[in-house]
Amino acid sequence: MTYIAKPKVHHPALQKNAIGLVRRDYEGSVTTLCAGCGHDSVTAAIIQAFWELSVHPHRVAKLSGIGCSSKTPTYFLREAHGFNGVHGRMPALVTGANAANGDLLYIGVSGDGDSLSIGLGQLCHAIRRNVNALYVLENNGVYGLTKGQFSASADPGSLSKRGEANTMEAIDGCLLALTMGATFVARSFSGDKEQLVPLLKAGLAHKGFAFISIVSPCVTFNDHEGSTKSYAYTREHMVEVVEADFVMPTKAITTQYDPGTTRSVTLHDGSRVQLTKVADDYDPTDRDRAYGYVREKHKAGQIVTGLLYIAPDSSDMHEQANTVAAPLHDLPYETLCPGSAALDKLQTRFR
Amino acid sequence: MRPTDVGHPDYFHRVVDCQWACPAHTNVPEYIRLIAQGRFTEAYLVNRASNVFPGILGRTCDRPCEPACRRTRVDGTPVAICRLKRVAADHRDEVAHLIPTAPSEKNGKKVALIGAGPASLTVANDLMPLGYAVTIFEKLPRAGGLMRINIPSFRLPEPVLDEEIGYIVNMGVEMRFGTPVTSLKALLDSGEFDAVFVGSGAPRGKELDIPGRRDSDQIFLGIEWLESVHFGHVDSVGSHVVIIGVGNTAMDCCRSAKRLGATDVKVVARKTRKYFKASPWELEDAEEEGVEILENLQPIRFVLEQGRLVGMEFDRFRSIEVDGTLQQEVVGREIIPCDTVILAIGQDNAFPWIERGIGLEFGKWDMPVVDRTTFMSTRPGVFFGGDAAFGPANIIWAVEHGHQAAISIHNHCQGVPVTERPPRGVTLTSTKMGLHEWAYSNNYDPSGRQKMQHVEMPLRFQNMTTEVEKGFTAEQTRTEVERCLNCDVQTHFTDSLCIECDACIDICPVDCLTITPNGEEADLRTRLMAPADNTDQPIFVSGQLKQTGRVMVKDENVCLHCGLCAERCPTFAWDMRRAVIDLPHAGAAVALVTR
Missing domain, CATH: 3.50.50.60 (FAD/NAD(P)-binding domain)
Structure with a gap:
């Protein structure tokens, strides 16, 4: 951390978005993570994405559990709603919050420990329910807060800072999400904002559970020679399979795409995700093919990044459960709590 | 772009906008820090090393430094640099014993200075400690030139003038008051002097x-x-x-x-x-x-x-x-x-006392032809400075002319070509004191510029000598010094250490930094976090970075010098280093630096 807060003064040429805010308006308090932490770059990308989407900060709820990653919601959108819950229980929080008020934009930030160890079951069920939220998994392969033990996402053979190799198989969050039926699965790298920001924007616009796993190096415990989650290793081994460009609903496509390599997916709100650089043998709307491709490349030592899978028609938890559209706090008390006579009537249906 | 050479004495000097804009290149941030520490005497001496008359200039300077001040581009108003200069002059202790003295043994060379204004006095200030015998010819009964007779006492009290002129004269300068030079030819023909400096101003x-x-x-x-x-x-x-x-x-x-x-x-x-x-x-x-x-x-x-x-x-x-x-x-x-x-x-220049045909050429507007670097006329051994050289300017320019002419006069008298100028240099010292501690006040202070208090209206008209400006109070000084951005504490980058984690870019409050593929300057300036459209300000470009071959680019324009890039850098690729620009005077005396 730093001893001084980031000065409020900003560059005189900073642009305003559609609702008159500059990027600095989307910041939170100054980070307390280690200098050089990948998570801070992810935070900066989140700030950029919300600014570009011209989101009103107070229409956002940010949720997290425990861990370095889970501290980061403090560092963006200081005017948003937020809840920092029990270790690994963020998926339940986001599910509950979303059930009560589907009008807010939900972002959950988690780490490989919070999501793939203590909270693994929680994550799986949030995916199954297709909760309408952006789920960011900041993946560094170690437990940074407890001095750098291997986490569940550490690759076999990856060396710890002390030089010992990891022996256990890794859980790949993206493969897990594909298996559980996630409707939006992406992988990115904290050091590549050009790729990450459009993915975050697409994930926020996606109706349903948008899962983005981001390699976010731990500069203190996992950025050494022999680590497979370091800045240098990730840069050497990452392969972008699908480049996603997010296009706002109101905006015409101005970028020229080579017709042979482009696919467009329209989201529920009319915005589009323009997919380019799609590898010849890849189809980002084919779940099984995506799974196989990621596995193949992983065996070849490559980290596949980009928008790996998107289900063009996705129905979220509210649609599936046929719940009321309005936030519960907007419903009159009599509707929310119809009284004991109504309860009796309901119960007789089950006798 | 090729990687920026920060070892070049001008690169970091340009970043210190005030010092770059000051004709005499006064080390402004250094003296403001000394004032902040209550070290007024040292602050005064840092000033004096460059501008010779801190008390006088602290009241009367044209302040080319202030419009240049980076703070103007950040919050709209410059640091009150000139007012702070006066604070140092007003609150210092006795400095007479700290002023350079003339050696008792002279070097045998005699120099005549015509006119006792700021240009001539600066030449005397620089040459006396080197052992020269210096004589000043002045038509009026007192020294100071236009500083004394044209600036009213309600702006510049006489004791301030007397004291600062006294520091120079008391080195043993021979003052010939009431002695206008009526013929340059006669003065030169007398053979009494090895060099003559004309600092007679623009008196008409x-x-x-x-x-x-x-x-x-x-x-x-x-x-x-x-x-x-x-x-x-x-x-x-x-x-x-x-x-x-x-x-x-x-x-x-x-x-x-x-x-x-x-x-x-x-x-x-x-x-x-x-x-x-x-x-x-x-x-x-x-x-x-x-x-x-x-x-x-x-x-x-x-x-x-x-x-x-x-x-x-x-x-x-x-x-x-x-x-x-x-x-x-x-x-x-x-x-x-x-x-x-x-x-x-x-005002016009007037040289009725300089004869034509003595090897001293006159050019446009009947002005003597004077070299802009050496301040020598076309007659070797005759030098010009101040308003006499290129027409009316101001005190601080006259001082700088004096410094440069003194270098030339010293060269001339020692048989060294006047075109051989002592080299400029830059010394970089890390200000890192601990993990998050720096040897300067790095936090940005949002306070506004302090307003000078004036003597109340009827009182100030009672006489000509009541100084109107009261000077800053202790509270005003304390606030104003913190407005200085310490532009001389430079962001210093070592490309081989960078792991491209983006931490510096994410924390920079004013979007100065970008990691991007290299290109030509005009193109690069459009591809940064914020467009670098102020082309008066340099951009820094690093060498190729290890991991991606991109380069680190910094637009110096509105950098707050807050040091957050260096605090957030995990590999110490960024450091905050104080740049001391070495601008030698006659005799290549090392610029006074307090540590």
Whole structure:
């Protein structure tokens, strides 16, 4: 951390978005993570994405559990709603919050420990329910807060800072999400904002559970020679399979795409995700093919990044459960709590 | 772009906008830090090393540093650099024992300086400690030149002048007062001096030859009138005074007239306010005292009735600005009643005492041909400086001319070509004290610029010597010093250490930093986090970074020098290093640096 807060003064040429805010308006308090932490770059990308989407900060709820990653919601959108819950229980929080008020934009930030160890079951069920939220998994392969033990996402053979190799198989969050039926699965790298920001924007616009796993190096415990989650290793081994460009609903496509390599997916709100650089043998709307491709490349030592899978028609938890559209706090008390006579009537249906 | 060479003495110097803009390159951030620590004496000496007259300039400088100040581009108003200079001068301890002294054993060389103004005094200041015998010829009975006779005491008290001039004269300069040089040829032919420096200023006020000019004794030339006021030859003035011209001399004239009893003082300008030559703060000070400043008026004649001056007639202009140039057309006439007119429309050089045909060439506008680097004329051994060299400028330019001429005179007397200038240098020292501690106050202070308090209105008109500006209070000083961004504490980057984690880019409050593929400067300037459209400010480009082959680019324009990039850097690729620019004076004496 730093001893001084980031000065409020900003560059005189900073642009305003559609609702008159500059990027600095989307910041939170100054980070307390280690200098050089990948998570801070992810935070900066989140700030950029919300600014570009011209989101009103107070229409956002940010949720997290425990861990370095889970501290980061403090560092963006200081005017948003937020809840920092029990270790690994963020998926339940986001599910509950979303059930009560589907009008807010939900972002959950988690780490490989919070999501793939203590909270693994929680994550799986949030995916199954297709909760309408952006789920960011900041993946560094170690437990940074407890001095750098291997986490569940550490690759076999990856060396710890002390030089010992990891022996256990890794859980790949993206493969897990594909298996559980996630409707939006992406992988990115904290050091590549050009790729990450459009993915975050697409994930926020996606109706349903948008899962983005981001390699976010731990500069203190996992950025050494022999680590497979370091800045240098990730840069050497990452392969972008699908480049996603997010296009706002109101905006015409101005970028020229080579017709042979482009696919467009329209989201529920009319915005589009323009997919380019799609590898010849890849189809980002084919779940099984995506799974196989990621596995193949992983065996070849490559980290596949980009928008790996998107289900063009996705129905979220509210649609599936046929719940009321309005936030519960907007419903009159009599509707929310119809009284004991109504309860009796309901119960007789089950006798 | 090729990687920036930060070892070049000019790169980081340019980043210190105030120091770069100061003709004498005063190390402003260094002395402001010393003031912040209450080390007024050291702050004074840092100033004196460059500008020689901190107490005088702290009241009268034209302040080229302030419009250049980075703070202006950040929050709209510059640091009150000049006021802080005065704080150091006012609150210092005795410094006489800390001023360089002349050696008792002389080097056998004799130098004549003509005129006892700031240029000549600076030459004496630089040459005396090297063992030269220096003689100053001055036509008036006292030293100081225009600093003394043209700047009224209510802006610059005499004790301040006496003390700072005294530090130089007391090194053992031979002062020949009341001795105007009437023939340069005779002086040179006497063979008494190894070098001659002409620092005689631009002593002739410009005339306005329009009908009626010679018909009244109530029409004065500004600088002559101010001199008469200074020596007490004039102690009253008419009640309705018109000043023609809006330079700083006009401001001194109008405010002096108020103190000599004028009830109605008008300053009349041909152009519009944007084009006025007077410093904005001097205009404000005059207006605060009830002086009326009129624009768009061109004098055409003096109006006399029975031999008595009763007014002045003007053409009235309408002004419009077309493509940045002022265009004016006559739209009418008007007469402004007055009983006194003071002409302050500029000054000319005058060298009736320099003979032609002595090997000293005269060029355009009958001005001597003087080299802009060496300050030597076409006759070896004769040097010029101050207003005498290139026409009227200001005190701080005269000081810098003096420094450069002193280097040349020293070379000339030691048989070294005058074109051989001592090299500039830059020394970088890390300011890192601990993980998050720096040897300077790195936090940004959002306070606004402090306003100088003035002596109350009726009191200040009682006499000519009541200094109007009270100087900053302790509280004002404490606030103002923290507004300085410490631009001399430089962001220093080591490309081989960078792991491209983006931490510096994410934390930078003013979006100075970008990691991007290299390109030509014009292209690169458009591809940064914030467009670098201020081309007066350099951009830094690193060598290729290890992991991706991209480069780190920094736009220096609005950097707060807060050090957050260095605090957030995990590999110490960024460091905050204090740059001391070494700008040698005569004898290549090392610039005074306090540690």
